[in-house]
Amino acid sequence: MTCKTCLKKPVWKFTNQIQLCKNCFTNYFERKIFRTIRKHNLLPKNIILKKSRDTNTKVLKSVLQKKFQVKTGKPTLKSENLSDLAEEIFQNIIKGKFKFKIQKSPLMDLSDKEIQLYAKIKKIKGNIKKRNPRIQKLFRKFMKKNPDLEHNIVNAYYQLN
Numbered sequence: 001m002t003c004k005t006c007l008k009k010p011v012w013k014f015t016n017q018i019q020l021c022k023n024c025f026t027n028y029f030e031r032k033i034f035r036t037i038r039k040h041n042l043l044p045k046n047i048i049l050k051k052s053r054d055t056n057t058k059v060l061k062s063v064l065q066k067k068f069q070v071k072t073g074k075p076t077l078k079s080e081n082l083s084d085l086a087e088e089i090f091q092n093i094i095k096g097k098f099k100f101k102i103q104k105s106p107l108m109d110l111s112d113k114e115i116q117l118y119a120k121i122k123k124i125k126g127n128i129k130k131r132n133p134r135i136q137k138l139f140r141k142f143m144k145k146n147p148d149l150e151h152n153i154v155n156a157y158y159q160l161n
């Protein structure tokens, strides 16, 4: 198997089996962030990210800086990714809470795996967020049968709220 568009060696495989090489993955990843920003109208007047060493924030900063001026401080833009949101939603649901707010972020359609791959390709070093081990164990089990689980959880949340 080769990259869908340029026939180079793939580094990423989507759940629909389509594969991308390093360059095409990087393009896909960056375009996804800008598309999410447009789709949800997420851009504040001043883009301020929290000062943090976590991989999400460092990756987001480096992508946004391609087009915008980005400052750090009291954040006007969140940096939680898809895996963060799925875990947070699931954590609320198992406590019986169905009405709660999650905050949209430019990374809300990108998973831990995608962000870690992008960080590796771009040599961005950051801290990986600690996850709830019980929830992640369960997610891993489900994701063998349903690799889109995290997307499904976030979509279900928006249908409920």
Ligand SMILES: [Zn+2]
Residues within 6 Å of the ligand: 003, 004, 005, 006, 007, 008, 020, 021, 022, 023, 024, 025
């Ligand atoms: Zn390619």
